[in-house]
Amino acid sequence: MKWIRVNMSDLSIKVEEAPKKYEQMGGRWLTSSVVADEVPATCHPLGPLNKVVIAPGILSGTTAPSSGRISVGTKSPLTGGIKEANAGAKFGQYLKRMGYSAIIIEGQPKDKESRYLLNISKEKLELVDAAEYRFMGLYELSGKLASKYGKDAGIASVGPAAEHLLAGTGIAFNDIENAPARYAGRGGVGAVFASKGLKAIVTEAVTGQAAILNHELFETGRKKLLAALQEHAVTKPKGALNTYGTAVLVNILNEAGALPTRNFSRGTFDGAKKISGEAMAEAAAKNPKAGMMGHRCHPGCVIGCSVIYPDAQGKSHTSVEYETLWAIGANCEIDDLDAIAQMNSMCNDIGLDTIEFGDAVAVAMEGGLLPFGDAKGAIALLEEVKKGSPLGKIIGSGCGTVGKVFGVRRVPAVKNQGMPAYEPRVIKGIGVTYITTPMGADHTAGYSIAPEILGVGGKPDPHTNEGKVKLSKDFQATTCFIDSTGCCVFTAFAILDIPSGFEGMVEACNAVTGANWTTSEAYEIGLNVLKMEHQYNLSAGFSANDDRPPEFMKLEPVPPHNMVWDMADSELDSMWK
Amino acid sequence: MKITVALYAGLKARALAPQGASEFDLDIPEGSKIGDIIKLLDLPDDEVANIFVDRSIKDREFIVKDGQRVAFFPLIAGG
Incomplete structure (x- = not known):
């Protein structure tokens, strides 16, 4: 190598x-x-x-x-x-x-x-x-x-x-x-x-194929993975991701009462339908010159979940994702799809993470800097970030910094990283992922939403704590392996329900590396990566006290379910035992 | 009795929904189960994957009460 x-x-x-x-x-x-x-x-x-x-x-x-x-x-x-x-x-x-x-x-x-x-x-x-x-x-x-x-x-x-x-x-x-x-x-x-x-x-643009040691095994594995992706309802051509993009999630999280709204103070957003994947698909169908569903982020992607959204002026915005629509939309109570798309493109242009930006603006709104729902004010803040003004630097430093500067206690962060688009008081497994992943609050680290809300790979009750540490741990370990293969994490939706797809992924990896891993060994590889990352954080000065939710989530019930975070700290700590 | 129905991610085009609406009120007999509503709307049964009643996940055997909100989804994912 x-x-x-x-x-x-x-x-x-x-x-x-x-x-x-x-x-x-x-x-x-x-x-x-x-x-x-x-x-x-x-x-x-x-x-x-x-x-x-x-x-x-x-x-x-x-x-x-x-x-x-x-x-x-x-x-x-x-x-x-x-x-x-x-x-x-x-x-x-x-x-x-x-x-x-x-x-x-x-x-x-x-x-x-x-x-x-x-x-x-x-x-x-x-x-x-x-x-x-x-x-x-x-x-x-x-x-x-x-x-x-x-x-x-x-x-x-x-x-x-x-x-x-x-x-x-x-x-x-x-x-x-x-x-x-x-x-x-x-x-x-x-x-x-x-x-x-x-x-x-x-x-430099280079065509062809990267080095493969065993072409026959690679073809076997490739075909099995491809078959799973093309068969599963979520990942197949004209499937949910291909048709509506990742923002197909807006309505289901809203119907589950788990779409964080108004800086994590509610689980439902009245404007959800206006910022949904269905709304973007409708806009793209009306203006196919400027809009496109089923866009691909890289050559060779067979899922095509990216979206080119056409705004009312006919300007194209690539790619407007669920997390962005939620962070700048529901979390800031902004229901103007064009304004969100504009901010998405501005974030792309100046280099900001849209999740952290949305969390930061929502905390600033709570701190009184601007009203909830103020799209123009949020756009003005992005201009400040671009300029590097003192206020812009505060916003661009994330929701934890904004909370300290504006005296806001409701800061939805773990390890100072802002939470993504799922309410952890309502969906306990994703809460365990946010809290325990070495990355800071990150949904992709262990996407237990798949079984807890979407019915992919099982159907555990999202509202209960039982079994959620194991669920999150299994997702985190498997995700560590998938993140090492170069495969999109969305391949997990198919291989969770179609085991031959995961076999194919591992076989293709064996063909490239010369290894002879089984799917169980692939899981163990992922688990060891996870433990290594955790150990690094401990060496950096982290402790079990950093694997904790923000305090307000234990104290404030979130409507409409009126649930708090009620998992014992000792249960969270069992992640690493 | 009257309930509110919401259809998402392409299901409205597959149902007997009034003028293709994605959300509408529906009169149903007392004691109706979710499965009965799926039949009443002529929804493709094998495509209905997730059902929420008043923000909580329910199955086809759940008996709906007056005034409840019932949302239907096909198998979807994202992130």
Whole structure:
């Protein structure tokens, strides 16, 4: 296995043979392992000792379906713990086809104003002066880089908010049409990338297939995974994700009384239908020139859950996702789909994580900075973030910072990371995931919503605590493995109900790595990654007291179910025993 | 007795809903089960995957009461 090591202190680039222990790793397994091995747990996240590790998954760059995820690992400036965030993009597919399994960015230039671009092609690796792109919005940057490096090149870039080193920022990967819309969004990975003096990384467009050791086994595995994805009602062509996008969830979470509304003070939103996947599908059908359902984030995705939403002026917005519609919509009591889409595009442009931004604005609304429902006021705040004004910096630092500045006690965060779009007092399993994942509140870490609300992979009662630690643990461990394969986490919906799909995924991984894993061993690999991440956080100074919900969730019943968080702390602690 | 019905994610096009509405009031006999309402609306039974009554998950055997809100979904997911 080869990786690229870039030292931003002396601007050196080396191609190294990775030590043998990393040989079979990819994606999150690889990023978390390198962070655990090379980044001192107590270092400052924005200092020279932190590193950014970018790794495509084991299957990325192959023809395995929906396998184009790219992982970014670092020590998070938002949580202070280990972080992995991933996105679906052609960037990592190209990297893997060039024979590189990771990029490790370390050090820091002395001149904080300097900016560089890392150009990775088959012919050469080079750091190029990028001063001209300093504080440039990412739509403009994508256009300029496409002109210079080709429209099909892969791009990873950070926006002005990340250059202001704000903890609520991500790294944008460009999509097939070159929009900077696929985000490794959470935990401030954008700020760490920017702290290295990097504005962008470009990968040359490379066709073909990444290296495979056993082609026959790969084909067997690929076909089994593909069959499961094409058969399951959720992931199949013209299935729910393909037809309505991820925002098909808005109405079901609202009907479940678990759509966090008005800064987590209610579980239902009167404007839910206006910001739903059904509403976007209707708009896209009316204006097919500007809108599209079933859009794909990377070549080879067979699910196609991305959405290009056309606003009333005919402007296209890629991609308007459930979490964004919830965070900026229901959580801020904004029911104007066009305004949310506009803010989504602004977040893409300046480099903000839409979940953390929505949580931050909702807390600011509670603190009296602006009224709930004030879309214009929220847009004005995004302009402040872009400028880097003191108020903008507060908003861009996440909901925890906003809560402290405005004296708000109802801050929906764990490990200082804002909660996503599911009310944990009502859906207990996802609460366990938010609270215990080493990532800080993160739904993708262990998506127990699938069985608890959607009836995928079982049907446990969402309102009860019984069995939820085990449920979350199983989801978290399996997700760690899937995040290491490069497969989209949405493949889980199919393989939860169709076991041969998971067998196929593992067989394809065996064909690439030369391993001989069973599905049980794949689970164990994921569990060990999870434990390693937890251990890193302990070394960084975390304790069991960081695996706790915000206090208000124990004290304030949330209507309409009027439930509180009532799981014993000792039960949460059993996650790691 | 009267209940409110909500149909999501394409189910309205598959049901005997008034003028293709996604949400409407419906008169049903006392003692009706969810399964009876699915038949009454001519919903594709094998496609109805998740049912909520007044914000809680219920199954086809649940007997609906006057004034309740019943929401039907096919198998969906996201995140």
